[in-house]
Amino acid sequence: MADENTGQAPADGSTGTAPEVAWSTLGAASRTKADAFIDEQTRLAGKQAIIADLQIDTLQKKDEFELSHLRFRQFSDWARFALEIAAFLVVLLVICGLGTMLWNAAEDRDLVVDAFSVPPDVAQSGMTGSVLAGRLLDSFGAMQASVVGTTETAASYRGGGASEIRVEIPETGISLGELNQYLRAWLGHETHVSGDLVRTANGFALTLRYGDAPGTTLSGSDIAKLVDQSAEHLFAGLRPLLYGEYLAKSRRSDEALAMIVALTRTGDAGARSRAYADWAELLEQQGDYWSARQKALAGLRLDPDDPTAMGRLMGSDAALDHEEAGRSDAVAGLPLWRGPDANEFDAALIASAPHAFSAYRAEMEGDFAAAAAEEAQSTAADPRRSDPTGEASNLARDHDVAAAEQLLELLPAKLADGSLNDDPHEVRYQLACEQDDWKTARAELSATQQILHVRPHYAVYLKTRVLPQLARADAASGDVAEAEKLIAQTPEDCDECMRDRAWVAAAQRDWAEMARDFSVVGARSPHIPFAEADWGEILLRKGDYDAAIAKFKEANAKSPHFADPLEMWAEALIAKNRSDLALAKFEEANKYAPNWGRLHLKWGEALFYMGKPEESKRQFAIAANLDLSPADKASFASWMKAHG
Secondary structure, eight states: OTTTTTTOOOTTOOOOOHHHHHHHHHTTSOHHHHHHHHHHHHHHHHHHHHHHHHHHHHHHHHHHHHHHHHHHHHHHHHHHHHHHHHHHHHHHHHHHHHHHHHHHHHHOOOEEEOOOBOOHHHHHTTOOHHHHHHHHHHHHHHHHHTOOOSSSOOOOEEETTOOOOOOEETTTTEEHHHHHHHHHHHHSOOEEEEEEEEEETTEEEEEEEETTSOOEEEEESOHHHHHHHHHHHHHHHHOHHHHHHHHHHTTOHHHHHHHHHHHTTSSOHHHHHHHHHHHHHHHHHTTOHHHHHHHHHHHHHHOTTOHHHHHHHHHHHHHTTOHHHHHHHHHHHGGGGGSTTGGGSOHHHHHHHHHHHHHHHHHHTTOHHHHHHHHHHHHHHOGGGOOTHHHHHHHHHTTOHHHHHHHHTTSOSBOTTSOBOSHHHHHHHHHHHHTTOHHHHHHHHHHHHHHHTTOGGGHHHIIIIIHHHHHHHHHHHTOHHHHHHHHTTSOTTOHHHHHHHHHHHHHTTOHHHHHHHHHHHHHTOTTOOHHHHHHHHHHHHHTOHHHHHHHHHHHHHHOTTOHHHHHHHHHHHHHTTOHHHHHHHHHHHHHHOTTOHHHHHHHHHHHHHTTOHHHHHHHHHHHHTSOOOHHHHHHHHHHHHHHO
16 A cells, blocks of 8 residues: 555665655655656756756857957067058158268269260261260279279269169158268269360370369370379379379379379378388389488377278388387287378278387297288288288298198299299298208298399399398308308398398307307397397307307297297207206297297107107107108108117
């Protein structure tokens, strides 16, 4: 019965299922209705779960959409920012461009050649006014390009009808080129050249006008010749110092001298000083170095900051072989190339000249590696002056035979005018000295002498360089009589002459004369180490090791980067059985002459005596791969036979 089962637990003792619990809860309600109610609740719970899932999915999609929207807005903001930056940069570029155009216009010093006026029949033949102006411009440019100016920069020039950039400025009908021309005419300092060609009874008359100068008329029957003469007239008026150098280069010395002397009397102190520098250069080309020196000094008295006048002074002192004075000129001249007068000169010259000055200073101090490096930089800065002779000679004196020989191959046997070039003989002489090959050294010097003796302006160079070197070569070869004859022709104020005079005295074992000559040079050269180094070398060969070391110390104190006295000092220490002290000297010398074969050879010997066979072998291996003189090769072979 249904009523009898009410409130009773199941017979198996379980707590009952959900329907049964619901049944008991509903009391008298029918089980069917209870089941239906529970089913309805279950369906509702399922629907609610589905709805919740849908809501979660909707929220997730909404989040994704909003995130995507935010990302798009961020991209849009960045894009707008980028466009604003781009617009700002365009405006800035336009402002900078206009500013640059204004600056260039204000700084414009161009020579502008406008179209000439010519007779109609001449124009019909093809020689129009523009063509005639172009011919004048070509001739002027060729003259100017033929001279490497040292005291005056070249003029920039252009044709007045030259094509310009044709970018139209909106709503104005004006091109950038026209605006540029207008600004240059308004703000700049252009020099306009114009002229006219007319027929005369004898041919033509060409009148040239430039700047505020009155017109100049030249007459003749050859238009091309008239153009060249007018270009020279223009060159002389606009760049007088450069034109003077052009005349000197063209071997029109009298015209050059007359023009340059006149320029020393006009203009400001700087212009007059540069004119004196040109005068000094002209005198150098004539071989009158004493007078050139006086003109350079006159220029420096007018303008102590003129680097070209200092350069001419250095050149004269170098040619006279006043080594201490030349070094002092180089030291004083270096800062001048960065001084207030530097802007007056050619940009390539300003870049190149300081390296040339540094090279000479380093050479006079025996730092030949540094000198060679500075020579290379000087050439790189101004390829118009390309000449590896100085670099090659310094490499040879730094005992880097292979590098010097590579550059030697670049030296032409003849100059541009077809005459023989003495530079290869100079380098080969230095290489022969490195090999102790005095026979070859003398042959190279004789070849140099034969080339230069027909050039009067080399008379001083022959007396201060070639003759003393020939005397030393003769003395080293045993021809002392010829050496005496040659050295007697050299001046005593020449430093190399006095040093070679000492070598000739040493060959005669006249030690007192040798000491006197070296002492004279050493006393007047507080920064030049060559007298003490040579003196020490002779004492080393003589076997007077302590005296030799004393001289090497003096040379090293004057010029710490000079490798030769350091290496010979080490050799003297080996001879005194102090190889332990020699090692430091070899190591120091190696910093300044790393490719010196003899240095590594002797270094290896010192290491062997110190009981360091492996290190000794390494130095010997380095020496074997470098250039050794025949005497050093023989000595090495003998040493290895005895100790190998």
